[in-house]
Amino acid sequence: MLVVDALTKTVPGGRRVLDGVSFSVGAGEFVGILGSSGAGKSLTLRAISGLTELDSGEVRFACEDGTMCCVTRARGKALRAARRQMGVIFQGLHLVKRMTVIENVMMGRLGFIHPLRSWLYGFTDAEAREALEALDQVSMKPLAGRITGSLSGGEMQRVAIARAIFQRPRLYLADEPIAALDPRNAEAILNxxxxxxxxxxxVSTFHQPELTRRFCTRVVGIREGRVVYDGSPELSRSELAGIYGIREAQAV
Ligand SMILES: Nc1ncnc2c1ncn2[C@@H]1O[C@H](COP(=O)(O)OP(=O)(O)OP(=O)(O)O)[C@@H](O)[C@H]1O
Ligand SMILES: [Mg+2]
Known part of the structure; x- marks a missing residue:
């Protein structure tokens, strides 16, 4: 489904921030990426979605027609086609606060429709119904008409998920989807x-090994731009210590 193959990236100054990151993701998986701040988690997600230039390495993704397309080499139309199949829930990818909730959800599919129609926000009734269904899935249908800026952080995160659902992607990428949420809301988002x-x-980054243990099917641990763990979400203290570069006694 998704193959991340030996990604490397060096930033100005010569520091290698991704140093051969490799893992693959199959059907039915919920992969949690763990690692300290600055380990390279967000960069890895950005590389998967074709948003960052790499020195070397490849991201291959099973496209709709079953063929594997190489996101890292794709440009223009091919890159846009691959990205349409990835629903991203990113920290930096803000919702438009002055728009209503339903408008923000519909923005998820702007890349799909004819430019003229998208300029006019010309969605069909069927599309509007589908956007409402996506909001219903995240229990936000009653707030469809609200101005997004008036929502709480947890509610906005739900709208971001609804937008990704409405896009009908073949893969979801989420960057710290539960950062800044209280424990109850964090669990609700994971649910x-x-x-x-x-x-x-x-595929989602997290800072909570106790939650990836409960919700994910697999954990990929990144430390200083390298995958140092790839396996069961039931990590031992020493495996956790290895990911975070701390002594075993300090691990959760
Ligand atoms: N464009 C850039 N120029 C210079 N350094 C960069 C650039 N992009 C990322 N980095 C550096 O690469 C490293 C990895 O960044 P990344 O955002 O992937 O960390 P992260 O694991 O997501 O951390 P956090 O948990 O804090 O979100 C960081 O040290 C960051 O400062
Ligand atoms: Mg990050």
């Missing part, structure tokens, strides 16, 4: 992502 992953895999 939304987990069932999605059964149909289309989810």
């Amino acid at each position: 939304l992502l987990q069932p999605l992953s059964r149909h289309n895999p989810v």
Whole structure:
């Protein structure tokens, strides 16, 4: 489904921030990426979605027609086609606060429709119904008409997920989807992502090993730009210590 193959990236100054990151993701998986701040988690997600230039390495992705397309080499139309199949829930990818909730959800499919129609926000009734269904899936249908800027952080995160669902992607990429949420809301978001992953895999970064243990099917641990763990979400203290570069006694 998704193959991440030996990604390397060096930033100005010569520091290698990705140093051969490799892993693959199959159907039905919910992969949690763990690692310290600055380990390279967000960069890895950005590389998968074709948003960052790499020195070397490849991201291959099973496209709709079953062929494997290389995201890292794709340009223009081919890159846009691959990216349409990835629903991204990224920290930096803000919702438009002055727009209503339903408009933000519909933005998820702007890349799909004819430019003229998208300039006019010309969605069909069927599309509007589908956007409402996506909001219903995240329990936000009653707030469809609200101005997004008036929502709480947890509610906005749900809208971001609804937008990704409405895009009908074949893969979800989420960057710290539960950062800044209280424990109850964090669990609620994970309870939304987990069932999605059964149909289309989810790859998401987290800082909570106790939650990846409960919700994910697999954990990839990144440390200083390298994959140092790839396996069961039931990590031992020494495996956790290895990912975070700390002594075993300090691991959760
Ligand atoms: N364009 C860039 N120029 C210079 N350094 C960069 C650039 N992009 C990323 N980095 C560096 O690469 C490293 C990895 O960044 P990344 O955002 O992937 O970290 P992260 O694992 O997501 O951390 P966090 O948990 O804090 O979000 C960081 O040290 C960051 O400063
Ligand atoms: Mg990050």
